Amino acid sequence: MAQAAIELIGINKSFGAVRANRDINLEVERGTIHGIVGENGAGKSTLMSILYGFYQADSGEIRVGGKPVSIHTSNDAIALGIGMVHQHFMLVDNFTVLENVILGAESDALLKSSITKARSELDRLEREYGLEVDPDAVIEELPVGLQQRVEILKALYRGAEILILDEPTGVLTPAEADHLFRILKQLKDQGKTIVLITHKLREIMAITDTVSVMRQGTMVATRTTKETTVGELAELMVGRRVLLRVEKGQSEAGAVKLSVKNLTVKDQRGVTMVDDVSFDVRGGEIVGIAGVAGNGQSELLEAISGIRHAVSGEVMLDGKPIDLTGKADPGELRDRGLAHVPEDRHHVGLVLAFEENENSILGYHDDERYLKGPFLDVDAIMADAKDKIEKYDIRPTNPRLKTANFSGGNQQKIVLAREMEQDPGVLIVGQPTRGVDVGAIEFIHKRLIAMRDQGKAVLVVSVELDEIRSLSDRILVMFAGRVVGERGPDATEGELGLLMAGVEHQEAAE
Amino acid sequence: MSTPYAKLPAWADYGLIPLINLSVAFIVAGFVVMLVGENPFRAAVILVEGAFGRGTGIAFTLFYATTFIFTGLSVAVAAHCSLFNIGTEGQAYIGGLGIALVCLSFDSVLPWWVIFPIAIVAAAAFGALWGLIPAYLQAKRGSHIVITTIMFNFIAASAMVYLLVGALKPAGSQAPQTRNFLAGAELPKLNWVIELFGAKIRSAPLNICFLLALVMAFLVWLLIWRTRLGYEMRTYGHSPKAARYAGISETRIIITAMMISGALAGMMALNPVMGDQHNVAIDFVSGAGYVGIAVALMGRLHPVGIVLAAILFGMLYQGGAELAFEMPAISRDMIVIIQGLVILFAGALEHMFRPYIQALFASVSPKSVGMQAVKGTGA
Numbered sequence: 001m002a003q004a005a006i007e008l009i010g011i012n013k014s015f016g017a018v019r020a021n022r023d024i025n026l027e028v029e030r031g032t033i034h035g036i037v038g039e040n041g042a043g044k045s046t047l048m049s050i051l052y053g054f055y056q057a058d059s060g061e062i063r064v065g066g067k068p069v070s071i072h073t074s075n076d077a078i079a080l081g082i083g084m085v086h087q088h089f090m091l092v093d094n095f096t097v098l099e100n101v102i103l104g105a106e107s108d109a110l111l112k113s114s115i116t117k118a119r120s121e122l123d124r125l126e127r128e129y130g131l132e133v134d135p136d137a138v139i140e141e142l143p144v145g146l147q148q149r150v151e152i153l154k155a156l157y158r159g160a161e162i163l164i165l166d167e168p169t170g171v172l173t174p175a176e177a178d179h180l181f182r183i184l185k186q187l188k189d190q191g192k193t194i195v196l197i198t199h200k201l202r203e204i205m206a207i208t209d210t211v212s213v214m215r216q217g218t219m220v221a222t223r224t225t226k227e228t229t230v231g232e233l234a235e236l237m238v239g240r241r242v243l244l245r246v247e248k249g250q251s252e253a254g255a256v257k258l259s260v261k262n263l264t265v266k267d268q269r270g271v272t273m274v275d276d277v278s279f280d281v282r283g284g285e286i287v288g289i290a291g292v293a294g295n296g297q298s299e300l301l302e303a304i305s306g307i308r309h310a311v312s313g314e315v316m317l318d319g320k321p322i323d324l325t326g327k328a329d330p331g332e333l334r335d336r337g338l339a340h341v342p343e344d345r346h347h348v349g350l351v352l353a354f355e356e357n358e359n360s361i362l363g364y365h366d367d368e369r370y371l372k373g374p375f376l377d378v379d380a381i382m383a384d385a386k387d388k389i390e391k392y393d394i395r396p397t398n399p400r401l402k403t404a405n406f407s408g409g410n411q412q413k414i415v416l417a418r419e420m421e422q423d424p425g426v427l428i429v430g431q432p433t434r435g436v437d438v439g440a441i442e443f444i445h446k447r448l449i450a451m452r453d454q455g456k457a458v459l460v461v462s463v464e465l466d467e468i469r470s471l472s473d474r475i476l477v478m479f480a481g482r483v484v485g486e487r488g489p490d491a492t493e494g495e496l497g498l499l500m501a502g503v504e505h506q507e508a509a510e
Numbered sequence: 511m512s513t514p515y516a517k518l519p520a521w522a523d524y525g526l527i528p529l530i531n532l533s534v535a536f537i538v539a540g541f542v543v544m545l546v547g548e549n550p551f552r553a554a555v556i557l558v559e560g561a562f563g564r565g566t567g568i569a570f571t572l573f574y575a576t577t578f579i580f581t582g583l584s585v586a587v588a589a590h591c592s593l594f595n596i597g598t599e600g601q602a603y604i605g606g607l608g609i610a611l612v613c614l615s616f617d618s619v620l621p622w623w624v625i626f627p628i629a630i631v632a633a634a635a636f637g638a639l640w641g642l643i644p645a646y647l648q649a650k651r652g653s654h655i656v657i658t659t660i661m662f663n664f665i666a667a668s669a670m671v672y673l674l675v676g677a678l679k680p681a682g683s684q685a686p687q688t689r690n691f692l693a694g695a696e697l698p699k700l701n702w703v704i705e706l707f708g709a710k711i712r713s714a715p716l717n718i719c720f721l722l723a724l725v726m727a728f729l730v731w732l733l734i735w736r737t738r739l740g741y742e743m744r745t746y747g748h749s750p751k752a753a754r755y756a757g758i759s760e761t762r763i764i765i766t767a768m769m770i771s772g773a774l775a776g777m778m779a780l781n782p783v784m785g786d787q788h789n790v791a792i793d794f795v796s797g798a799g800y801v802g803i804a805v806a807l808m809g810r811l812h813p814v815g816i817v818l819a820a821i822l823f824g825m826l827y828q829g830g831a832e833l834a835f836e837m838p839a840i841s842r843d844m845i846v847i848i849q850g851l852v853i854l855f856a857g858a859l860e861h862m863f864r865p866y867i868q869a870l871f872a873s874v875s876p877k878s879v880g881m882q883a884v885k886g887t888g889a
């Protein structure tokens with residue numbers, strides 16, 4: 001067996017009473033791709049943050065290349081040849097690729113010499129690893145996939161031998177993800193070691209050599225990827241059997257409840273984000289909108305829910321038009337039976353600083369049930385919140401707790417409980433399970449299908465293709481603001497992937 | 511992937527940190543006192559004794575505190591709606607104009623207990639109107655409230671000078687102030703309450719506005735945490751996007767919050783005008799609006815905290831005056847420096863020591879900063 005690139009031995013880390021990492025042992029072999037999977041809050045990020053010097057372990061030992069090391073800052077990590085590509089890119093948007101790469105690694109007081117040095121080095125790196133990035137391109141003009149490669153370049157430029165990638169494919173099209181994997185394989189062939197953190201089990205199966213599973217702060221298993229299955233990994237992650245694909249019966253579509261005609265939406269800068277979009281959602285069906293993030297789905301949802309101004313077009317709710325001037329009162333739309341679970345639960349769907357019970361009435365705080373004259377009826381709100389907590393299995397069960405202290409899955413359940421319990425006719429949901437753990441995904445999917453079976457019209461927007469495919473009765477694909485295709489639930493991933501990349505970009509997906 | 515963060519227990523958050531900030535402010539102030547050649551410990555004793563040592567001192571301390579409770583509440587109400595109202599100073603000044611008009615009109619015909627409620631309404635209304643214009647500009651035009659309220663402080667000051675040397679000045683008087691009100695516009699004193707405890711009071715301006723201030727503190731608590739309006743204000747304050755999503759009108763909530771804030775600022779004028787001076791003079795607010803910002807921040811925008819912080823600042827004012835009297839080397843300006851240090855450490859640098867204290871707590875007693883049982887077990 002080759003020498004281990006990284007060894008973590010008996011790592012412990014607590015945040016107060018929460019033991020984020022318990023006696024973690026991990027050995028990553030040199031020149032391999034090692035996956036780490038686990039639910040949100042399982043401790044993956046904490047572990048990698050310890051390795052990268054953001055946190056100090058309470059106890060335990062880190063060995064790099066067989067030697068015990070102490071890593072106090074990310075500079076220590078970089079010096080040891082560890083590089084990290086974060087989930088959210090750490091790039092200066094209006095700098096060029098070259099400027100971003102040398103940022104923090106300038107060799108002189110004057111930039112000129114660093115730039116010259118960096119340019120030849122970058123040339124070499126790009127040739128070696130097939131990264132294909134123009135060093136003089138400005139970051140904000142690059143697509144996300146390329147921005148990510150810049151992050152990888154940054155790490156390589158600093159001499160990284162071990163590369164940690166945190167949820168790298170969240171923002172990529174399937175084609176871009178494939179390209180990323182090709183790059184990673186090339187890096188591996190050159191002898192680099194790669195640690196891949198993800199919650200997408202299929203990626204693990206596709207690219208890693210070994211995989212470790214974390215659950216509630218412990219390392220529950222390490223497997224050779226070839227000898228394991230998606231089912232086994234999912235079970236290890238959650239600690240029980242999970243349904244990866246929800247079972248649902250045939251849909252019985254009824255009357256049209258939500259109708260969108262020729263809707264066009266522009267953003268603040270006047271760029272057309274939604275371009276002449278038309279579709280219907282009937283009672284008793286789930287319509288899924290697939291697409292890579294940033295292709296107009298968010299703006300579409302906001303326009304339909306009356307938050308964003310639409311330039312032209314028409315949206316009918318139960319046959320009556322919705323005010324699209326951007327001055328619509330979302331409260332009135334709620335009264336008309338439109339419930340909206342926004343994509344961004346941290347800033348829109350919830351007020352994180354509020355107590356759970358306060359969030360359970362957000363948007364419905366005008367409702368007589370929660371009021372006594374101008375005063376909030378605290379008892380009624382509390383009772384209502386407790387009721388929802390029980391029905392939706394929200395944990396912890398204390399409605400006085402600050403919402404920020406709930407996990408992502410439970411936060412999403414708070415929003416879903418609030419919107420679903422109003423018994424709406426139309427439910428629109430943005431990214432139903434973003435940042436939500438596997439166990440909660442199953443629950444949320446079941447709830448959405450239950451809504452459908454009660455005859456509600458459900459519109460789901462998600463960047464997770466798997467989710468769209470398993471939930472939807474009809475699938476619309478958005479690209480560059482337009483609906484570029486409609487498919488049934490049995491459309492293949494490849495077919496949808498092509499549509500998501502824009503038909504004219506077919507060659508990118510070969 | 512949420513990053514776990516350390517949280518302090520409530521007693522440290524609301525008690526320990528303000529106390530440390532305050533101690534540092536006093537230590538630095540102590541060095542300043544040493545620099546001018548006086549004994550800082552004796553200065554501290556004089557300051558505290560001047561504020562709380564005798565009945566008269568206590569009465570003065572609470573009189574100043576009354577003023578600061580009003581301005582502190584004013585700043586806090588706006589802050590809960592994420593509006594930084596720097597205009598409390600000007601709103602209080604204009605509130606004084608409302609009081610002057612009421613008192614000058616009715617003080618010869620009505621008793622104080624009829625004039626007082628009218629004056630409260632007038633003070634609140636004038637203050638609210640002075641808050642309305644910046645609020646409207648913010649809500650409709652996006653003009654930043656900090657800039658406009660500062661400008662409105664200057665406008666208020668100039669307008670009041672214009673009126674106090676013109677229309678409001680009695681003919682033949684040299685002083686830029688209104689005529690003195692008659693007995694009908696004088697508020698009853700509260701000194702007898704302190705005398706009940708056996709202290710002697712010569713003459714001090716503590717009056718029933720102190721009680722009004724406490725009532726307003728309670729009402730502000732009720733407003734912020736128990737009413738629909740307060741809920742909407744807090745929602746907007748934490749996240750304008752969430753407020754939009756919840757169907758809360760941005761225009762309405764900004765204007766309402768600023769008018770309530772302005773009304774509280776305007777009511778501050780009742781205390782010095784009707785309770786003490788019995789006239790409206792130039793610059794009678796004298797910075798109390800700005801002190802209100804520090805009071806609100808130090809009181810963590812909570813009415814109870816604000817009352818306590820207001821009493822602290824009342825102590826600094828009263829004790830500071832005694833100190834300037836007892837120690838000739840310490841001038842009035844030195845007192846302002848000490849007050850400034852308190853504002854600096856308790857207000858502006860409020861969070862300076864927090865990370866260290868968090869680290870300390872985390873290492874000494876991890877449980878106290880933990881997110882106990884707050885992470886679901888995977889649901």
